[in-house]
Amino acid sequence: MQLEEDHRGPHLNGKHLRPESLMMSYGYNPEWSEMAVKAPIYQTSTFVFKNAEEGKAFFELAYGLRDKGAEEQMGLIYSRLNNPDLEILENRLRFWDGAQDAAVFASGMAAISTMLLALLKPGDVILHSEPIYGGSDYYIKNILPKFGIQSIGFRANMEAHEVDELLVASGVADKLAMVYIETPANPTNHLVDIEACATLAKKHSTEDKKVIVAVDNTFLGPLFCHPLKHGADLLVYSATKYIGGHSDLIAGACLGSSEVMKQVKAMRTFMGSMASPWTGWMLMRSLETLKIRMECQARGAETVAVYLKNHPKVERIYYLGDLQGSPQQQAIYEKQCLSAGSMISFDIKGGEKEAFTFLNNLKLIKLAVSLGGTESLAEHPASMTHSDITPADRAVMGIGEGMVRISVGVEHPEDIISDIEQALASV
Numbered sequence: 001m002q003l004e005e006d007h008r009g010p011h012l013n014g015k016h017l018r019p020e021s022l023m024m025s026y027g028y029n030p031e032w033s034e035m036a037v038k039a040p041i042y043q044t045s046t047f048v049f050k051n052a053e054e055g056k057a058f059f060e061l062a063y064g065l066r067d068k069g070a071e072e073q074m075g076l077i078y079s080r081l082n083n084p085d086l087e088i089l090e091n092r093l094r095f096w097d098g099a100q101d102a103a104v105f106a107s108g109m110a111a112i113s114t115m116l117l118a119l120l121k122p123g124d125v126i127l128h129s130e131p132i133y134g135g136s137d138y139y140i141k142n143i144l145p146k147f148g149i150q151s152i153g154f155r156a157n158m159e160a161h162e163v164d165e166l167l168v169a170s171g172v173a174d175k176l177a178m179v180y181i182e183t184p185a186n187p188t189n190h191l192v193d194i195e196a197c198a199t200l201a202k203k204h205s206t207e208d209k210k211v212i213v214a215v216d217n218t219f220l221g222p223l224f225c226h227p228l229k230h231g232a233d234l235l236v237y238s239a240t241k242y243i244g245g246h247s248d249l250i251a252g253a254c255l256g257s258s259e260v261m262k263q264v265k266a267m268r269t270f271m272g273s274m275a276s277p278w279t280g281w282m283l284m285r286s287l288e289t290l291k292i293r294m295e296c297q298a299r300g301a302e303t304v305a306v307y308l309k310n311h312p313k314v315e316r317i318y319y320l321g322d323l324q325g326s327p328q329q330q331a332i333y334e335k336q337c338l339s340a341g342s343m344i345s346f347d348i349k350g351g352e353k354e355a356f357t358f359l360n361n362l363k364l365i366k367l368a369v370s371l372g373g374t375e376s377l378a379e380h381p382a383s384m385t386h387s388d389i390t391p392a393d394r395a396v397m398g399i400g401e402g403m404v405r406i407s408v409g410v411e412h413p414e415d416i417i418s419d420i421e422q423a424l425a426s427v
Contacts, residue, residue, distance in 0.1 A: 009095060019095040019222075023287040027091040032084075041281045042084045047076035064266070081269055085280035092287055093243070096222030097235060099255035103265050104280060108218065108238025109135050110273040111252030113143075115236060116178075118267035119212055119260070122148030124177035127167055129156045129192045131397040132182040132216065133238075134386040140180070150175070155396070156183070156190035157329060164200055176204045182216040183227075183336075187345045187381040187405040188398045189219070189318040191332040198231025212260065218242075221372065223294045224339040233260055241372030245286050245293050251275050293374065296410045297342035303413035304406070304420070308346050313354075313424050315402070318345040342408040343371060345381070351401040354427045355380050358404060361426040364411065364419040371407035376416055378406045 003010035003017070010017050010026065028039040049055035058075040060066050062082075068074065076082055090102040105111040116139070120126060128140055130153040140151045152170050154163045167173045179201050183192040194215060201211035214234040215227040221242035227235045237243060239251035252275075254264050268274055275283070305319040321340035323330040333340075348354045359367050365376040369385050379385060381399050389397070408416065 020291045022095050023092055023284075023290065026095075027088040039085065039088055039281070039284065042079075042277050044079065044083075044277075046078050049075075062269075079277060080272055080274060083274075083277050083280065085277040085284070086275060089280045089284050089287075092284065093222070093253060094255055096290075097217075097226050097228050097255055099228055099235075099261075100258040101261035101265075102253060102255040103261060103268055104239065104275040104283065105252035105254070105268065105273050106275050106279075107250045108133075108236070108240060108252035109139070110271075111236045111238075111254045112136055112216070113139055114267050114271050114273045115214065115234060115254050115264050116140075116144065116180075117147075117271070118263045119214075120144070120147075120149050120177055123175060124148075125150045125152060125170075125172050125175040126178045126180055127152050127154065127163075127176060128179075129154060129181040129183070129185060130393075131156065131185050131188060131190075131386065131389070131399060132180075133186045133218075134388050136182065136216065137386075138388050156181075156185040156188070156192050157326070159328065160193060160196035160200065163196075164203070167200070167204070173204055176201075176211050177209065178212045178214060180214045180216075182218075183225075184219045184320060184341070184343070186219060187318070187343075187385065187403065189320055189343060189345060190398075191320070191329050191337070193332050194227050194230040194232055194336055218372075219343050220337060220339070220341050221290070221294055223291060224298070224341050225337050227336075228256065230336050233257065234264075239283060240370060242294055243286060243290065243372075244283060245290065245372055245374060247370060247373035247375065247377075249279050249282050251279050251283060293410060294342070295339075297372075297408050298339045300410070300413040300416065301342040301344055301408040302340065304408055304416055305340075305344050307417045307420065308344065311424060313349050313427055315347040315349045317347075318398075318403075319343075343405070344408065345403055345405045347400055348402045348404060348424075348427060350427070352380070352383065355402050355404050357427050358423045361423040362419055363422070364415060365406065365423075371405075373407070374410045376407060376409035376411055378404055381405050 008016055033040045058077050061074050094102040154166055179197045181192040198213050201213045205211045213232045215232045217235045218238045218241050234256035237253040239253045308314050309317050365378050368377050369379045382401050386399055
């Protein structure tokens with residue numbers, strides 16, 4: 001028996017079900033597969049049509065040759081276009097953020113690059129926050145210019161009026177097509193005001209061109225920040241991180257309105273940047289525990305942050321739960337964040353030598369890039385994830401040689417602190 005559903009989603013006894021409840025079985029009927037309680041892995045490249053007329057109808061919809069009928073369903077064609085595992089996953093993923101549609105990709109960068117190429121054209125300008133993930137930074141500054149797309153960066157902690165003044169002073173404000181932000185910023189945890197960016201985008205939109213606001217929400221994941229509710233048009237994730245959450249897959253996701261996602265999904269079809277059925281199945285498994293994992297990690301990070309802040313060898317911490325020194329950042333946090341999350345960066349007194357000594361002496365925490373997994377990870381942003389950014393730009397962004405970034409896992413926080421304590425003792 002299926003749950004009743006309206007435009008807001010499934011409901012039971014007149015009450016709409018919460019996302020964590022829908023992650024277990026929404027969008028899958030056990031009758032499709034021998035009454036299996038979990039969806040199987042549809043490891044197939046192609047799907048059989050009942051007849052030639054059905055194949056024609058499916059392709060007409062897939063390539064936008066006609067509009068879908070009121071009761072018509074898009075059928076399965078080929079796993080580059082659609083696959084049951086990916087469709088079930090996308091239908092579930094959208095509930096966390098209240099999105100109309102979602103698309104999953106082979107990696108976070110596949111999601112970002114496909115989205116950018118789908119929505120930008122030669123002559124356009126993209127306004128972006130800084131710092132952002134090193135791969136995104138490189139793509140925007142080095143790949144997009146090859147397609148005639150110009151970029152303008154602004155510091156993540158700038159006031160809204162300063163960003164607008166920077167854009168106007170550039171002389172190309174009339175060419176603005178997208179505002180792309182990463183909040184919290186990687187690795188400094190600086191927050192960008194999503195609502196203010198949406199206001200700026202609206203100001204520079206015209207009847208013929210809507211300026212899109214896209215948000216990389218990876219650091220807080222689908223649980224602790226919902227950009228679409230604050231005026232964003234699209235959000236992207238490295239689903240490798242909290243959505244996958246076990247450091248055993250690579251994936252990305254993009255979510256938004258059906259209208260904009262139609263363009264993103266069309267580009268995905270022709271770039272072939274979709275996730276595989278196996279990855280889709282793994283992500284469905286991970287979504288079931290997303291809430292309990294992220295809440296556990298956030299609780300642990302709160303304890304670890306208190307320890308780091310009071311350590312004599314730590315010069316400064318960058319943590320969303322400790323923003324009292326910046327009223328502007330605190331105001332943004334209270335407006336758009338539901339938790340401080342589990343990412344902590346901190347500056348060790350000294351520089352690269354001291355940071356490396358600390359990292360080399362960790363025993364429980366793993367020295368590796370990425371984040372959001374069940375295990376705690378630590379890395380050195382200046383020489384690793386953000387090494388392709390020039391030293392001068394890193395200095396402006398606040399990414400120093402002594403900075404270490406930690407992704408707090410689900411281990412007991414006192415054990416994480418014990419490892420940090422003994423590693424700092426070696427510095």
